[in-house]
Amino acid sequence: MKNLVTLLSGLMFGFGLLLSGMANPAKVQNFLDLFGTWDPSLAFVMGGAIAVTMPGFWLVTRRSKPFFNDVFHLPTRTDFDARLITGAAIFGVGWGLGGFCPGPAMTALPLAAEGTLIFVATMLTGMAASKYVLQRRDNHV
């Protein structure tokens, strides 16, 4: 049951991306192209998502625990650090250059465009590299 629900979550996420055209990098880059072929769609996607998630999260976290887990694994940090800003800045550049981010890239992967394949390959490598550097950095503290 648990596995089925998790699978469904992933499917829903993917369908949401496909339905909204977010798995099409051209649509994403056009949102970011304020002075060119601007397409505001992405703002509506994010708006639609937050409109559901904000009340949804509030309701769901009222319970003492999730259905299939013992505790809620919610981020607790409230500080701002260089890592957050730097990471987001770097991420944003890549997002603008490629029009892909992790969710859409993985959703588009089965469509097997050459560009998608190479993006995913270097994305996963970049993730592993970041983990490695962070681990080494934090071990020296």
Place this chain on the structure above:
Amino acid sequence: METEFTPLLSLLGGGLIGASAVLLMATHGRIAGISGILSRMLPPTGKDQSLPQGLIFLIGLLLAAPIWIVINGQAPLQSVSNNLPLLALAGALVGFGSVWGNGCTSGHGVCGISRLSGRSIVATLTFMSTGFIAVLLLRHVFGG
């Protein structure tokens, strides 16, 4: 190339993404942050209890397009650049940056903002800004 502004489909698709995030929170108590889900599967891995469920979520994500093709009889509209070196660079930056910055558009942009997380609001504003600048440079300065 131009793309069509699709307000209704965008809202619906976004709502579906939101529903997925709420479902994941209700069932597993976790943020639907794709960069986190993916990176936890990559080395160096520790004893992460979320790995099996993360993998199942990923499988669902990967099945969406094939099922879409079966339902619609054709692949979704897509326009991916064939500038492979550019996409290789973009991927590396997205991968590195998302892990370094503790999240991406789903983790910070959707889930974090929905939780009114100051960190996520700042992160989102930051990656939106550099995203805008990157496209400005790419399309209007370097003509890429």
